[in-house]
Amino acid sequence: xxxxxxxxxxxxxxxxxxVNGEKTEFHICESCxxxxxxxxxxxxxxxxxxxxxxxxxxxxxxxxxxxxxxxxAQTQACVECGMTYSQFSxxxxxGCSSCYxxxxxGLDPLFKRVHGSTxxxxxxxxxxxxxxxxxxxxxxxxxxxxxxxxxxxxxxxAELRDHIRRLEKEIAQx
Amino acid sequence: xxxxRFTEQALSDFMRSGGGSHSEIVISSRVRIARNLQHIPxxxxxxxxxxxxxxxxxxxxxxxxxxxxxxxxxxxxxxxxEDLDKKVLVEKHLISPSLVNESKGGAVMLNExxxxxxxxxxxxxxxxxxxxxxxxxxxxxxxxTAIDDIFxxxxxxxxxxxxxxxxxxxxxxxxxxxxxxxxxxxxxxxxHQINRILSAVNQVGLTVRxxxxxxxxxxxxxxxxxxxxxxGQSEIEIIDNLQSVVMQIIEHERNARERLLADSAxxxxxxxxxxxxxLSYAAVLELKESAQRLSDIRLGVDLGILQGPxxxxxxxxxxKTQPGFLEKMFxxxxxxxxxxxxxxxxxxxxxxxxx
Numbered sequence: 001x002x003x004x005x006x007x008x009x010x011x012x013x014x015x016x017x018x019v020n021g022e023k024t025e026f027h028i029c030e031s032c033x034x035x036x037x038x039x040x041x042x043x044x045x046x047x048x049x050x051x052x053x054x055x056x057x058x059x060x061x062x063x064x065x066x067x068x069x070x071x072x073a074q075t076q077a078c079v080e081c082g083m084t085y086s087q088f089s090x091x092x093x094x095g096c097s098s099c100y101x102x103x104x105x106g107l108d109p110l111f112k113r114v115h116g117s118t119x120x121x122x123x124x125x126x127x128x129x130x131x132x133x134x135x136x137x138x139x140x141x142x143x144x145x146x147x148x149x150x151x152x153x154x155x156x157x158a159e160l161r162d163h164i165r166r167l168e169k170e171i172a173q174x
Numbered sequence: 175x176x177x178x179r180f181t182e183q184a185l186s187d188f189m190r191s192g193g194g195s196h197s198e199i200v201i202s203s204r205v206r207i208a209r210n211l212q213h214i215p216x217x218x219x220x221x222x223x224x225x226x227x228x229x230x231x232x233x234x235x236x237x238x239x240x241x242x243x244x245x246x247x248x249x250x251x252x253x254x255x256e257d258l259d260k261k262v263l264v265e266k267h268l269i270s271p272s273l274v275n276e277s278k279g280g281a282v283m284l285n286e287x288x289x290x291x292x293x294x295x296x297x298x299x300x301x302x303x304x305x306x307x308x309x310x311x312x313x314x315x316x317x318x319t320a321i322d323d324i325f326x327x328x329x330x331x332x333x334x335x336x337x338x339x340x341x342x343x344x345x346x347x348x349x350x351x352x353x354x355x356x357x358x359x360x361x362x363x364x365x366h367q368i369n370r371i372l373s374a375v376n377q378v379g380l381t382v383r384x385x386x387x388x389x390x391x392x393x394x395x396x397x398x399x400x401x402x403x404x405x406g407q408s409e410i411e412i413i414d415n416l417q418s419v420v421m422q423i424i425e426h427e428r429n430a431r432e433r434l435l436a437d438s439a440x441x442x443x444x445x446x447x448x449x450x451x452x453l454s455y456a457a458v459l460e461l462k463e464s465a466q467r468l469s470d471i472r473l474g475v476d477l478g479i480l481q482g483p484x485x486x487x488x489x490x491x492x493x494k495t496q497p498g499f500l501e502k503m504f505x506x507x508x509x510x511x512x513x514x515x516x517x518x519x520x521x522x523x524x525x526x527x528x529x
Contacts, residue, residue: 081215093297096215097332097340100347107344111337114345116379117406120338122349123319125326132335 003029015086078102131171138167178250181262181502184493186288186305190486194308197485198476199424201356201396203306204267205314207322208298208341208350210332216342217278217295225279228299235325236283236292244321245285247292252280258506261498267305272297290321297342298350300325309420311353315413338405348405353416357423360395360473361430371426372397379403380419394465394492399423435477446474454526458511459518464495471525483525494520 003011009029077084083095085103094100100107111118124132141164148157189202210216211231214224236247252260252273263269268288273280273296283292293301302325304318325331332340338348346352362368372382381402399420401412434442449470453459459467472488474480483491493499495517501508504516 081219083219091218092344093218093342094216094340094344095219097210097212097334100334100337100340107337110344111347111405115348115403115405117403119336120334120348120405122338122351122408122412123322125331125333126323127326128330128333135335 001027003027003032005029005032015084076102076106134167134171138164138171141167178255178259180248180250180266180268180284180288181259184266184499185486185490186266186268188287188289188305189307189489191287191307194306194310196424197308199357199359199427200309200420201307201358201489203309203311203314203355204303204353205311205318206301206303206352206354207318207339208346208352209300209302209322209325209339210341211299212330212332214299217297217299218342220278220295222278225295229279229281229294231329232292232294232300232325233281233283235328242324244290244317245287247283247285247290249281249283252277252282258498258502262502265493265496265498269293270296270301290317292321298346309355309424311355311413311417311420315351315353315409319409345402346404349407349409349412351404351409351412352400353413354398354400355416355420356396356398357420357427358394358396358469358472359423359427360469361434362423362427363395364434365430367426367430371423375399375419375423378415378419379407380416393462394469396465396469396492431473431477442473442477443479446470446477446479450474450480450525453521455522456518458514459495459521460514461495461497461517464517464521465492468492468495487524491521491524 001011001014003009004026005028009031011027012030013033014025014027078095078099079102080098081095083099085106088094088099088103094103108118124136141160145157145160145164148154148160194200194203211228214220214228217225217228220228233249236242255263260269260274263282264271264274266288268284268291269282270293273282273293276297277295279295281294283294284290289305291303291305293303302318302321304314304321306314334340339350341347341350359368362371375382379402380399383398383400399416401416403412407415449467453464453467453471468488468491471480471483472485475482475485475488494503497513500513500516500520503520508516
């Protein structure tokens with residue numbers, strides 16, 4: 001798609017602005033965005049490209065992740081609730097639980113920044129998470145197995161191996 | 175509209191009963207956990223119909239009249255409340271300002287002693303909040319997680335193997351847990367150590383706020399300390415971390431109080447007595463001043479300079495002197511000056527002369 005400003009270069013910045021339910025789409029190239037400064041023409045009241053970028057940058061680390069982020073911004077919207085990545089980055093709120101799935105590739109840097117971590121290690125719902133509990137147990141036992149092999153405790157290792165197999169079979173059957 | 179029993183008295187029964195360790199410094203402990211239901215957009219995007227569906231799924235869990243282990247619950251829908259009642263519930267920390275301002279189909283389930291508050295359609299579909307007097311974060315967590323389990327028997331939560339409990343705001347994902355303690359730290363403020371300590375607190379994944387949460391100012395030397403991280407740490411780690419930091423702050427505050435008493439007993443006695451005098455006789459009192467003077471009196475009681483009032487009365491006055499409560503007690507829609515006048519009257523009647 002060509003830039004809607006210069007009509008020459010490939011548009012690399014795509015975003016949607018929604019005001020009172022009215023959707024306006026923008027497709028511009030980076031140099032036009034830069035040249036025009038902060039304001040995108042044709043948007044009453046002005047729209048700060050800076051705020052859009054900073055919104056994205058805010059969520060993303062430096063370097064490679066930036067381009068990954070704009071790629072997400074171009075293409076990704078949550079299929080369940082319709083929220084786009086740029087809306088998300090501006091609002092700082094997910095629209096539904098599926099957003100986590102659709103924006104997944106952009107989330108690790110964000111979570112690392114906010115929490116210093118990307119993986120949940122806490123409570124698991126009892127009823128819905130029974131499988132997850134077993135899977136976590138298997139993971140832990142595998143680590144233990146590795147240690148017992150290193151320490152040449154082969155009897156313990158064999159026991160662990162059998163236990164892991166049993167649990168894996170149980171999960172597969174469910 | 176019917177009058178709401180939860181807004182009739184300033185101090186919740188759970189606070190009145192007192193208890194909890196270190197209550198001379200830690201006023202209360204609170205745990206909140208955020209949960210969402212599967213396949214329904216978060217409240218930010220949910221339609222009114224979807225919000226009602228959330229309500230229908232969640233309310234029967236504690237909706238029956240029969241008493242549970244945690245008391246019997248009353249469902250209060252925000253649309254059925256008068257503005258003043260909403261304000262008072264916020265001042266008592268039973269609901270959040272965003273449940274009042276931003277919620278569609280918002281509701282709260284409260285038990286009799288008001289130690290459990292279950293908010294529905296706040297920023298997340300479900301927010302379970304448990305409050306305890308004094309330093310009892312562990313106890314608050316145990317109760318909250320037990321209530322969470324009861325909900326989970328009936329409803330399906332939005333949960334992800336990798337990210338944990340999915341929440342509307344990325345800052346709550348994972349455990350959805352926010353544990354906090356409200357602390358009275360006058361000696362650390364007076365000895366100018368507070369900023370150093372609070373910035374250290376920020377470096378270990380905790381955050382400090384005013385008593386009414388995000389964006390609110392710390393008035394009357396009361397600070398709310400809570401965990402910031404919810405992902406990558408287990409609930410137990412989060413609680414342990416908060417507890418150990420709070421213990422250290424308690425220690426620092428205690429030392430600072432001892433030093434104050436040892437180095438400047440006369441000055442501190444004078445300050446406490448002056449504040450007592452002002453609250454007992456003033457005709458007009460702004461909230462900020464009354465909060466500061468109440469803090470002085472609380473310190474005076476803790477240090478043995480004053481014989482009363484009791485901690486329970488001090489806690490009650492902290493709530494009663496808030497704008498919503500004053501209007502509730504003395505009549506709707508007051509000007510600031512009227513409020514300052516009634517605040518002074520209330521304090522005079524409680525602490526000093528009866529005129």
